Amino acid sequence: MVYRALTIAGSDSGGGAGIQADLKTFQELGAYGMSVITALTAQNTQGVHGVYPQTVEAVEAQLEAVLSDIGVDAVKTGMLFSAEIIEAVAGKLQDYQVNNIVVDPVMVAKGGQSLLQEEAIEALRTALIPLATVITPNIPEAEVLIGEKGIRSLPDMEEAARKIHELGVQYVILKGGHLQNEEATDVLYDGESFTYLPAKRVATKHTHGTGCTFAAAIAAELAKGQSVPEAAKVAKAFITCAIEHALEVGQGIGPTHHGA
Numbered sequence: 707m708v709y710r711a712l713t714i715a716g717s718d719s720g721g722g723a724g725i726q727a728d729l730k731t732f733q734e735l736g737a738y739g740m741s742v743i744t745a746l747t748a749q750n751t752q753g754v755h756g757v758y759p760q761t762v763e764a765v766e767a768q769l770e771a772v773l774s775d776i777g778v779d780a781v782k783t784g785m786l787f788s789a790e791i792i793e794a795v796a797g798k799l800q801d802y803q804v805n806n807i808v809v810d811p812v813m814v815a816k817g818g819q820s821l822l823q824e825e826a827i828e829a830l831r832t833a834l835i836p837l838a839t840v841i842t843p844n845i846p847e848a849e850v851l852i853g854e855k856g857i858r859s860l861p862d863m864e865e866a867a868r869k870i871h872e873l874g875v876q877y878v879i880l881k882g883g884h885l886q887n888e889e890a891t892d893v894l895y896d897g898e899s900f901t902y903l904p905a906k907r908v909a910t911k912h913t914h915g916t917g918c919t920f921a922a923a924i925a926a927e928l929a930k931g932q933s934v935p936e937a938a939k940v941a942k943a944f945i946t947c948a949i950e951h952a953l954e955v956g957q958g959i960g961p962t963h964h965g966a
């Protein structure tokens with residue numbers, strides 16, 4: 707059996723985040739990985755030094771090539787950069803009636819560089835999120851999506867998850883890593899009830915690519931036929947282990963270890 711997983715995201719030349727993190731994660735979890743590159747970044751452990759978006763034509767051509775021939779069992783989207791790219795991606799996913807869509811609403815790199823244009827946020831809300839099976843915002847991303855600041859507790863996270871769910875996505879996984887708690891607890895909401903995904907907080911600065919890796923792990927598990935709650939549990943264990951074994955490469959924030 708071949709489980710086909712596609713990442714639609716940005717390339718991280720440093721190998722820790724984006725397309726590279728996603729493909730390594732797919733491989734580790736037993737899925738066949740494919741990629742549609744939306745932007746190149748010149749990047750290392752010290753930050754993003756340049757962003758080079760691809761044309762809409764190039765993004766559409768990659769999608770068409772993959773979807774018309776190989777097909778997909780699950781898709782993960784990461785850095786999409788512009789409203790035009792988001793609309794092109796949403797259009798092709800609809801044309802090919804793709805199921806199992808994991809949207810990681812990537813906005814800003816840990817170093818502060820923007821990976822999504824301000825005016826693209828509305829396209830994310832209206833064109834892509836309603837197609838998604840699951841969305842995996844962290845707290846700052848959730849605050850942008852709901853247009854309110856101030857998520858500081860698990861009850862605040864539940865409230866925000868409810869609001870994000872109203873955008874038309876089936877499941878919301880709001881990641882709690884930015885809370886200053888001892889545990890890094892994520893909140894999974896299916897429109898009716900909440901499930902907590904707890905994990906002990908790992909003391910490390912090497913967390914580059916955590917969000918990408920987590921969302922890619924969910925996509926790999928969905929490709930293998932798991933439900934979203936099952937996929938989320940596996941992905942949480944995978945990312946916790948990857949952070950525990952993060953690599954000290956480069957001089958800045960090292961990457962999580964996908965093969966841990």
Ligand code: PLP
Binds near residue numbers: 816
């Ligand atoms: N670069 C690319 C291409 C990404 O897709 C992402 C993911 O969110 C990042 C960088 C961000 O990485 P970091 O985990 O360091 O914020």
